[in-house]
Amino acid sequence: MTNALDKFFTFLFYRKGLAIFLLLAPLLIWLGVVYLGSLFTLLIQSFFSIDSFSGVIKREFTLESYYDLFRQSTNWDIIIRTTTMAFTVTVVSAIIAFPIAYYMAMYAGPKLKPVLYLGVMLPLWSSYLVKVYSWKLIMAKEGILTWCLQELGLLHLLDVILSIPVIGGTSLSFSYIGMFLVFVYIWLPYMILPIQASLERIPKSLLEASSDLGGGPAQTFRKVVLPLAFPGVVAGSIFTFSLTLGDYIIPTIIGNSSYFIGMAVYTHQGTAGNIPLAAAFSMIPIIIMMVYLMIAKRLGAFDAL
Amino acid sequence: MPSKWNFGTIGLKLATILGFLFIHIPIFIIIMYAFSTDEKTFQFPLPGFTFKWFGVAWDRNDIWEAIILSSQVATISTILAIILGTLACLAVYRSKFFGREVISFLVILPIALPGIVTGISLRSAMSLFGIPFSTWTIVIAHATFCIVTVYNNVLARLRRSSHSMVEASMDLGANPWQTFRFVILPNIATALLAGGMLSFALSFDEVIVTTFTAGQQSTVPIWMLTEFIRPRQRPVTNVVAVFVILVTTIPILVAYYLTKEDEGGKK
Numbered sequence: 071m072t073n074a075l076d077k078f079f080t081f082l083f084y085r086k087g088l089a090i091f092l093l094l095a096p097l098l099i100w101l102g103v104v105y106l107g108s109l110f111t112l113l114i115q116s117f118f119s120i121d122s123f124s125g126v127i128k129r130e131f132t133l134e135s136y137y138d139l140f141r142q143s144t145n146w147d148i149i150i151r152t153t154t155m156a157f158t159v160t161v162v163s164a165i166i167a168f169p170i171a172y173y174m175a176m177y178a179g180p181k182l183k184p185v186l187y188l189g190v191m192l193p194l195w196s197s198y199l200v201k202v203y204s205w206k207l208i209m210a211k212e213g214i215l216t217w218c219l220q221e222l223g224l225l226h227l228l229d230v231i232l233s234i235p236v237i238g239g240t241s242l243s244f245s246y247i248g249m250f251l252v253f254v255y256i257w258l259p260y261m262i263l264p265i266q267a268s269l270e271r272i273p274k275s276l277l278e279a280s281s282d283l284g285g286g287p288a289q290t291f292r293k294v295v296l297p298l299a300f301p302g303v304v305a306g307s308i309f310t311f312s313l314t315l316g317d318y319i320i321p322t323i324i325g326n327s328s329y330f331i332g333m334a335v336y337t338h339q340g341t342a343g344n345i346p347l348a349a350a351f352s353m354i355p356i357i358i359m360m361v362y363l364m365i366a367k368r369l370g371a372f373d374a375l
Numbered sequence: 376m377p378s379k380w381n382f383g384t385i386g387l388k389l390a391t392i393l394g395f396l397f398i399h400i401p402i403f404i405i406i407m408y409a410f411s412t413d414e415k416t417f418q419f420p421l422p423g424f425t426f427k428w429f430g431v432a433w434d435r436n437d438i439w440e441a442i443i444l445s446s447q448v449a450t451i452s453t454i455l456a457i458i459l460g461t462l463a464c465l466a467v468y469r470s471k472f473f474g475r476e477v478i479s480f481l482v483i484l485p486i487a488l489p490g491i492v493t494g495i496s497l498r499s500a501m502s503l504f505g506i507p508f509s510t511w512t513i514v515i516a517h518a519t520f521c522i523v524t525v526y527n528n529v530l531a532r533l534r535r536s537s538h539s540m541v542e543a544s545m546d547l548g549a550n551p552w553q554t555f556r557f558v559i560l561p562n563i564a565t566a567l568l569a570g571g572m573l574s575f576a577l578s579f580d581e582v583i584v585t586t587f588t589a590g591q592q593s594t595v596p597i598w599m600l601t602e603f604i605r606p607r608q609r610p611v612t613n614v615v616a617v618f619v620i621l622v623t624t625i626p627i628l629v630a631y632y633l634t635k636e637d638e639g640g641k642k
Contacts (some may be wrong), residue, residue: 076552081549094463104519195623195627196402313488332491339587356488359489
């Protein structure tokens with residue numbers, strides 16, 4: 071038996087092409103057929119339609135679902151609301167992440183660096199649901215945040231913030247501000263790491279050269295550090311943008327029950343049973359992300375990943 | 376660093392400390408709430424301290440069922456991801472063929488696209504082909520996005536280890552299988568373990584893709600999600616949350632230490 075196996079492996083050894091093919095085949099079948107096949111099925115289904123009386127899916131090519139999707143202004147609202155949220159979350163995450171990444175890359179010593187790195191990795195990998203849930207506890211009316219503000223005598227400040235039209239609400243956990251906070255919290259580590267990686271790759275000699283040539287710290291930062299770190303920011307933004315675009319848990323658990331793309335997709339396929347419309351709806355984040363990735367590639371973000 | 380650079384150090388330090396507090400405090404708050412005597416609300420300061428909810432959670436069958444299902448799914452998906460990922464790595468590492476970039480792209484796609492897209496496309500394909508939802512449909516979905524962790528870890532390790540050892544082994548008369556078993560495998564063992572650990576944690580925690588590919592059964596995250604929306608015993612949810620923190624954190628720490636050692640010197 072082992073002899074036969076030996077022969078088989080030796081046989082393969084002299085046929086490199088075949089060996090590589092056999093090694094790759096399982097993965098290609100899995101991802102190529104199962105995954106890409108599924109994505110393709112989704113695309114096909116978005117061109118089907120649903121019979122409004124019987125609820126049966128008609129398997130004929132039609133643009134009805136796309137027509138339905140773009141005809142209703144509420145769907146436009148959902149798309150605009152989701153992309154605006156994704157954009158705001160991305161910008162704010164980048165602003166918060168940059169100094170942290172900068173400190174990690176430029177100032178932290180060899181002892182502190184791994185600790186900080188792990189300190190970003192752990193929240194990134196640890197349970198997504200638990201993290202969302204913890205904010206429900208924090209932002210609850212009788213919860214820790216209210217208590218803190220009360221002790222500090224700042225409770226009226228919260229009321230002022232919540233009374234802002236559109237982004238405010240009855241309480242923090244039922245408002246866009248609350249939702250926004252949670253999004254930033256959850257995706258922040260995804261922004262820190264690529265920026266830190268790109269800052270780390272800046273040769274220190276460049277900074278010295280800049281200061282030798284008479285560039286002040288601010289000038290060096292603006293003319294040398296920022297342009298070199300920018301691909302890292304774009305790389306991080308791919309995560310924060312894409313993840314916000316597709317998320318439906320945070321708007322379900324925290325927020326004022328206004329719809330986001332993910333929730334719309336979920337409801338159309340589940341409760342309403344309208345898979346073609348759900349499929350058409352999910353093409354929107356795919357297309358947005360494809361455009362986004364193309365721009366990101368132009369900006370050199372892929373080398374920073 | 377030249378001393379000129381110190382102008383903003385204090386601000387920078389402060390920003391870093393605040394940032395780290397922001398990303399860590401919420402997790403500690405959850406742990407704290409698991410010991411609260413308060414049953415109905417999320418009252419703070421906590422009215423009292425108790426271990427009671429750990430006992431209550433222990434006796435709940437639905438929790439055990441969810442944990443068992445999650446562990447099964449995570450184990451099988453991880454094994455599948457290890458097999459698929461490692462085989463592909465061996466092929467990609469040994470040769471510079473045209474499709475190398477394509478493979479890396481293909482592997483990363485299931486986590487690069489929003490979870491909802493991965494979820495609904497798998498679901499629509501499954502329903503189109505009449506595949507009934509079961510543990511296996513969850514496994515198919517999870518293995519798909521777990522491959523990337525194994526693939527990246529193993530490929531990084533293979534690139535760092537030198538090819539001359541493989542050549543030496545062949546020169547000394549070992550056949551390809553022996554070379555794999557006694558030279559390559561020990562070399563990539565810790566990377567495999569690290570990738571596997573991350574893959575397990577990833578699967579154990581995944582919720583969006585799971586909601587689309589599970590039938591009536593619930594994994595731990597699905598169980599939690601139902602409790603968030605329709606709470607039965609709030610403190611029990613906090614206990615499960617602490618459990619999930621442990622199950623996902625420990626593999627990450629282990630994986631970190633397993634992959635850290637080869638960054639140092641070994642080449």
